[in-house]
Amino acid sequence: MASGVQIPCVFILDEEEGLNAFAAGFSPNEAVIGVTSGCVKTLTRDELAGVIAHEFSHILNGDMRLNIRLTGVLHGILVIALLGYTLIRSGIYSRSSGSRDGGGKIAIIFLGLFLMLIGYIGVFFAKLIKSAVSRQREYLADAAAVQFTRNPLGIANALKKIGGFIGGSRIQNARAEEMSHFFFANGMRSSFTYLMSTHPPLVERIQRIDPSFDGDFTKAPKSGKPDTGGRAGISGFAGEASIRANSEDIVSQVGTLSTENLEYASKLMDSLPQELKDATRTGVGSRAAIYAFLLSEDEKIREIQIQYLAHYGDPEVYGKTIQIEKAAENLSVEFRLPLSDVAISALRHISEKQYHVFIKDVQYLVRADGKIDLFEYALHKMIFRHLKPVFERTKPAPVKYNNIHSVLSHCEVLLSCLAHRGTDKEEEKNSAFRLAAGKIEGGDALKLLETKNCGLSALDRSLGELASSAPKVKKKIFESCVTCVVADGWITLKESEVLRIIADSLDCPLPPVMPGKFAPAATA
Structure with missing residues (x-):
């Protein structure tokens, strides 16, 4: 919740007794974390939290995509060496019928030797680069784990246990070397040289976190208790029309997780009814919570x-919906979308049959009153975006647009929708639109569309196309959207929900907008 990233699925590697873990996936919202059974059996709760936080940092910082690319580059270079090996074998074992054929065989063998030499030299230097990059990312992830958990001893003691454990962090799988840079700690035998190691020395990693460590792994680490401190009550949009905001602060939060975000998310969760928090941890309860949030305020429609x-x-889900209906009805509007985001993580584990029933039910509840409001649209889009790839095996959309000029018409629709939702005053709409369009190359040619052309269906179509843009294009689009929303220096609850929809669609993890100085409530 604090990072704006979906909770990743966690898998246990049952046959691995070493103390290790990894994160994998093409994007933050499709990531998974793997933990060895040795970690689960040996580490305390705080230590395991430190390991998971370390891996979550890799997810948040995009290290997974970098690791996959490094693996691809290494294999691509290795293919050159394998091609050379194949040519040598074909040259040696092929039959020749004369001196000309014999000369051809020699040429093929020498070509094979040349390719093998080039390939293996390339692999050697590529591994050096991979190891150097991986070591630096490990230091950053260790520091982030301390920030996320606010408990340095958690990850420090986990590393100490690895150093003192007989099996260490060794991964037994035969293909472990290919993915060695994915792991929490070195999954291979100690490298003959530091330059080839994908991880920094354990002692050095520990001393950066715990300077008092003397390098003696025989001393059993003591479990540390996180210092969470006192927690104040949650503040936010409740009872207020808008909160102070500026575009630079919001954009800078994309893909990051600060201590303030963690504190805010903790306070938010603490302020929620316990029965709703408990519900979102199970498949039945998560479906019931979504249903309860979609029940209409109109008594007649709610009854239908x-x-x-x-x-x-589902009878069990229906019973749970009735049980939590009152708590969901009393929940402040600004908490519903973040809590729904948490619920979606549990929904990934329901059966395929349950998924199809759930989708049918959601669509009925959304359309029951004959109209779709912003929350219903946001929730519906969030559900489909994160569950459809899991249950319908859809592939990620390929990149279609590599420059901003290819999507200017869709940017025009998107910015027009935001400008119209931000204010009723035409002058302010035009000012916000022009300011946002100025952030885009070629934006001077864009025009503010009429309100009738800026409904949720138009917004949905444009977001669908913009989602196929290259990352650098998405960044520019999101910056312009934020500029449009906070052009007046304030952000409303509805505007923050629209921003979360856009950020989620563009794969730009956005933490909840935190309140700063409040604006006075708007008057009619």
């Missing part, structure tokens, strides 16, 4: 929705 769930929904 409840009757539908009673007749066509």
